[in-house]
Amino acid sequence: MRDYKISYNILKSSLEEKGIEVNKVEKRLKTLKIETPSWGYADSGTRFAIFKQKNAAKKVKEKIQDAAEVHKLTGICPSIALHIPWDITDDWDALLEYSLSLGIRPGAVNPNLFQDPDYKLGSLCHPDEKVRKKAINHVLECIDIAKTLKSKDISLWLADGTNYPGQDDMRERKHRLEESLKEIYKNLEKDMRLLIEYKFFEPAFYHTDIADWGMAYNLCTKLGDQAMVLVDLGHHPLSTNIEQIVAYLLDEEKLGGFHFNNKKYADDDLTVGSINPYEFFLIFNELVSAKDNGIKANIAYMIDQCHNLKPKIEEMIQSVENIQKTYAKALIVDRKSLRKFQQNEDIIMAEKVLTEAFETDIKPLLFKVREEMGVPLNPLEFFRESGYINKLKRE
Numbered sequence: 001m002r003d004y005k006i007s008y009n010i011l012k013s014s015l016e017e018k019g020i021e022v023n024k025v026e027k028r029l030k031t032l033k034i035e036t037p038s039w040g041y042a043d044s045g046t047r048f049a050i051f052k053q054k055n056a057a058k059k060v061k062e063k064i065q066d067a068a069e070v071h072k073l074t075g076i077c078p079s080i081a082l083h084i085p086w087d088i089t090d091d092w093d094a095l096l097e098y099s100l101s102l103g104i105r106p107g108a109v110n111p112n113l114f115q116d117p118d119y120k121l122g123s124l125c126h127p128d129e130k131v132r133k134k135a136i137n138h139v140l141e142c143i144d145i146a147k148t149l150k151s152k153d154i155s156l157w158l159a160d161g162t163n164y165p166g167q168d169d170m171r172e173r174k175h176r177l178e179e180s181l182k183e184i185y186k187n188l189e190k191d192m193r194l195l196i197e198y199k200f201f202e203p204a205f206y207h208t209d210i211a212d213w214g215m216a217y218n219l220c221t222k223l224g225d226q227a228m229v230l231v232d233l234g235h236h237p238l239s240t241n242i243e244q245i246v247a248y249l250l251d252e253e254k255l256g257g258f259h260f261n262n263k264k265y266a267d268d269d270l271t272v273g274s275i276n277p278y279e280f281f282l283i284f285n286e287l288v289s290a291k292d293n294g295i296k297a298n299i300a301y302m303i304d305q306c307h308n309l310k311p312k313i314e315e316m317i318q319s320v321e322n323i324q325k326t327y328a329k330a331l332i333v334d335r336k337s338l339r340k341f342q343q344n345e346d347i348i349m350a351e352k353v354l355t356e357a358f359e360t361d362i363k364p365l366l367f368k369v370r371e372e373m374g375v376p377l378n379p380l381e382f383f384r385e386s387g388y389i390n391k392l393k394r395e
C-alpha cells in the first residue's frame with residue numbers, strides 16, 4: 001500500500017491514454033454519498049434466531065454513533081436512515097442536534113407498516129378503512145418527523161399482499177392503495193419526496209400489492225413529480241435484468257432511490273457486491289452512463305442490509321468499500337470507444353470495453369482519493385485496529 005503512488009501513476013497514464021479525465025473521476029468519487037440504515041447497526045436475525053453481538057447499538061443515539069464512525073472512516077456516509085417506531089424519541093430537535101454534533105444528519109424516514117398486529121391483512125390496502133386510516137396517519141406522523149429533522153425523503157416499503165388465492169380482491173386492494181397514497185402525497189412538503197419501493201414477495205406469499213417496478217412506476221406517475229421509484233437490489237426474482245430496469249427508470253426520470261445489498265436466492269441481505277460483482281458493475285454502469293448523457297437524477301443511495309452474522313460496523317464499511325470500488329470502475333469505462341464500437345456493430349470490442357473497466361485494479365485510485373479526503377486508506381483495517389467496539393460501554 002505504501003507504494004501505491006507508483007501504481008497510481010501507471011493507472012492514471014493508462015486511463016488518460018484512453019481519454020479518461022482522471023481528475024474528474026476523482027472528483028466524482030469524492031462527492032458520492034451513501035446513506036447507512038439505523039437498523040443495520042442493531043441486532044437482527046432471521047425468523048429462526050437472532051444472534052446478539054457484543055455492544056451492538058440498541059438506542060437510536062447508539063445507532064447514530066456507529067453511523068458517524070462509518071462516516072468518519074469512509075468520508076462518504078454523511079447520513080443515517082431512520083425507521084419509525086424503532087428509532088422513536090420524545091425530542092426530535094434534540095436528536096437532530098445530537099446527530100449534527102457527531103457530523104452526521106438524519107436521512108430518509110422509513111415508516112413501519114408491517115409490525116403492528118392490526119396490519120395482519122395489510123396496511124394501506126387493508127380491507128378495513130379504520131386500519132387504512134391508522135396506516136396513513138403513521139406515514140403522516142413520519143412526514144412531521146422528517147420536517148423536524150429537515151429530512152427530505154419518506155421511504156415507503158409495503159409488506160401488503162395476500163397469502164391465499166381468494167383472500168381479498170386484488171383490484172380493490174389496488175384502488176385502496178391509490179387512495180391511501182394520494183392522501184399521503186398531498187401532505188408532503190413541496191421539497192419532500194415519497195420514494196416507493198417494490199418487492200415481488202415476502203412476507204406475502206401469494207400476491208404482493210406493489211410487486212414490481214412497473215407497479216411502483218405507475219403509482220408514482222399517477223401521484224406526481226414528488227413520487228419516485230426506489231430500486232432495492234434484493235427485491236427482484238432471480239435472473240431479472242436489474243440494469244435494464246435502472247436504465248429505463250433513469251430515462252423516464254423516475255428513479256429516486258436505491259437500496260444496496262446482494263442476494264443469492266431472494267431478499268437475502270447479503271453484502272453488496274459479494275455474490276455477483278459483475279451485475280453490480282453493470283448496474284452502476286447504467287447510472288454513470290445516464291448521468292454522462294445529461295439525464296437529471298437525484299438518487300438517494302442507501303445500504304439496506306441487516307448484518308446478522310458478520311460484525312455490523314465492519315460489514316457496513318466493507319459494503320461502502322465495495323460500492324466505492326464498483327462506482328470507480330463504472331467511472332473509468334471508455335465511453336467514447338464503447339459508443340464507436342456500438343455504432344460499428346463490433347459487439348466483441350464493445351463488450352471488451354466494459355470487461356476491461358471491470359477487471360481494472362482500481363485500488364491505487366481509491367487510495368489517492370481517500371488520502372486527499374483525509375480518511376484512512378484502508379478504512380476496514382483501520383476500524384479493526386481501532387478497537388472501537390470493545391471500547392464502548394453499552395449494556
Ligand code: PSV
Binds near residue numbers: 157259304
Ligand atoms: C424489507 O424487505 C426491507 O428490507 C425493505 O427493503 C425496506 O427498505 C427495509 O426493509 C426497511 O423497512
Ligand code: MN
Binds near residue numbers: 197259304
Ligand atoms: Mn429496501
